[in-house]
Amino acid sequence: MKKIDKKTKMVMMVIIATIIAIVVVLTIITIKARKPKAANELVGRWNAIQQEVNKGDEAVSLIPATDGKYIVISNDRIKICYLDNKKDRCKKVKYTYKDNVMEIADNDFYLSGKQEVLLDGEYMVLKYVANDTDSFELIFKKA
Structure with a gap:
């Protein structure tokens, strides 16, 4: 050797x-x-079933008042839609998801900014907190 x-x-x-x-x-x-990818539980179509506005001590529940709202989530984009005169109006925007917070790019539709995400089986709650007393919650069901 x-x-x-x-x-x-x-x-x-x-x-x-x-x-x-x-x-x-x-x-x-x-x-x-x-880029951080969406959790597998988030990907897919979600139909809005309820929205609630909390103003201080007063909670205003808007049931169903969702006007055909739905979202479709992919890994880096979210398609935000609503029904307008029996026609879908949609907009695709970028978002990030980390530590149960979804940050949706600014747009002129009903979702933008930082949303706290709560998942419970086939239901998802997006909660936007404006300040210490005012918040907005939109509850979705997996399609």
């Missing part, structure tokens, strides 16, 4: 260390570049 000299060992160690460093750097870049 042939013995490996010190110079060859050193070159091999440098090559191995370089390969490991490249793998670590590429892994870090990939993780940082990855």
